Amino acid sequence: MQFGFGGPPLTGIVYNTTLSRPDSALALALLYGLEGKREARVGAVAVSENSLGAAAFADVVFRFYQLGQIPNANRIMPVGLAADKPLPPDSPAVKAVLARVNDKGEPAYRRGIHKVPDTSEISAQLRNAMAYLADGTMVYVLSAPATYLARAMNYPGVTEQIKAKVKALVICECSQPDVLAIRKVLAEWPSPIVFMGRDTAEALTYPGSTLDTDFAWAPAHPVADFYRAARSMPYDAPALDPAAILYASRPAEFQLSDPGTLEATDSGELRFLPGGAGKHRRVLLDPAKAPALLATMRELIAAKPVPPPPRRRFSPEELEKLKKQREEELKKREEAEQKKATPPSPL
Numbered sequence: 467m468q469f470g471f472g473g474p475p476l477t478g479i480v481y482n483t484t485l486s487r488p489d490s491a492l493a494l495a496l497l498y499g500l501e502g503k504r505e506a507r508v509g510a511v512a513v514s515e516n517s518l519g520a521a522a523f524a525d526v527v528f529r530f531y532q533l534g535q536i537p538n539a540n541r542i543m544p545v546g547l548a549a550d551k552p553l554p555p556d557s558p559a560v561k562a563v564l565a566r567v568n569d570k571g572e573p574a575y576r577r578g579i580h581k582v583p584d585t586s587e588i589s590a591q592l593r594n595a596m597a598y599l600a601d602g603t604m605v606y607v608l609s610a611p612a613t614y615l616a617r618a619m620n621y622p623g624v625t626e627q628i629k630a631k632v633k634a635l636v637i638c639e640c641s642q643p644d645v646l647a648i649r650k651v652l653a654e655w656p657s658p659i660v661f662m663g664r665d666t667a668e669a670l671t672y673p674g675s676t677l678d679t680d681f682a683w684a685p686a687h688p689v690a691d692f693y694r695a696a697r698s699m700p701y702d703a704p705a706l707d708p709a710a711i712l713y714a715s716r717p718a719e720f721q722l723s724d725p726g727t728l729e730a731t732d733s734g735e736l737r738f739l740p741g742g743a744g745k746h747r748r749v750l751l752d753p754a755k756a757p758a759l760l761a762t763m764r765e766l767i768a769a770k771p772v773p774p775p776p777r778r779r780f781s782p783e784e785l786e787k788l789k790k791q792r793e794e795e796l797k798k799r800e801e802a803e804q805k806k807a808t809p810p811s812p813l
Contacts, residue, residue: 478599482512496711496763502531510595522577546585589614607710640736641735649729672763673702689767724747726744
């Protein structure tokens with residue numbers, strides 16, 4: 467379960483990424499670092515506009531952070547992959563991770579994705595992820611074209627699910643070639659939308675020179691391998707996606723602008739227009755807080771895998787409480803469905 471008695475539900479983060487930049491790999495490490503500290507739950511990871519190997523890399527990172535038995539599909543959703551068109555070849559960064567072997571000549575990392583059927587259909591995954599999370603606890607981080615999120619919004623009942631489940635959609639500043647899709651999301655998304663701009667990322671640049679230090683505890687680490695192979699070392703990577711993930715879990719560490727409007731130009735660029743009757747906000751960063759936030763990000767990115775908490779037995783009283791909560795929730799859903807199905811009475 468994602469929460470226990472005496473504690474609030476964890477924020478469930480769904481991360482839709484292209485996995486085409488070094489900071490997206492760092493974002494995965496940060497995401498599992500937050501989960502290890504019991505600050506957030508990984509709701510789902512979806513890969514758009516990239517290869518089967520990129521989805522396999524995301525799966526490798528997931529398995530790297532799982533100590534002990536890998537959870538089955540009833541507890542964790544497989545990595546989503548947009549595979550409805552020809553997939554590109556694997557990038558050098560992905561190849562470096564998947565091709566690494568240990569001193570016995572065996573694959574250095576566990577993986578469960580070898581072919582497309584091992585992944586989730588991405589639009590359905592984005593819809594289904596909400597079923598695993600408590601109401602008002604989900605944050606959706608979009609750092610990819612909005613194509614599949616827009617498609618997920620077309621499923622019956624999804625708008626109502628979003629209203630109930632999603633407390634914020636965080637959109638990272640990136641190219642949006644599917645202009646119609648991003649405009650649909652911006653116009654029809656029913657929960658708050660916040661914009662993470664590149665300027666914030668540039669203020670939280672990950673120092674590549676610290677990579678060996680941060681990951682010194684791991685003889686082999688898939689995120690470190692990805693980072694090293696992505697570009698010529700040493701280099702520093704603006705941490706756009708890690709900043710978005712950190713905001714999703716710790717929004718109080720940042721500030722938000724006054725309401726404005728996030729729009730997509732005809733060329734697919736995103737721009738935030740302050741003022742007016744807008745209902746979107748932009749994430750702001752106090753420059754004085756940048757060093758401390760970067761240190762926090764580095765700590766979470768470099769966090770070691772943590773064993774899962776021991777499963778405890780519920781008392782008869784707790785089980786009865788759970789049963790009553792479930793019955794009340796089912797009753798509310800049935801009443802809502804009846805209201806939808808009942809036509810309005812004539813005047």
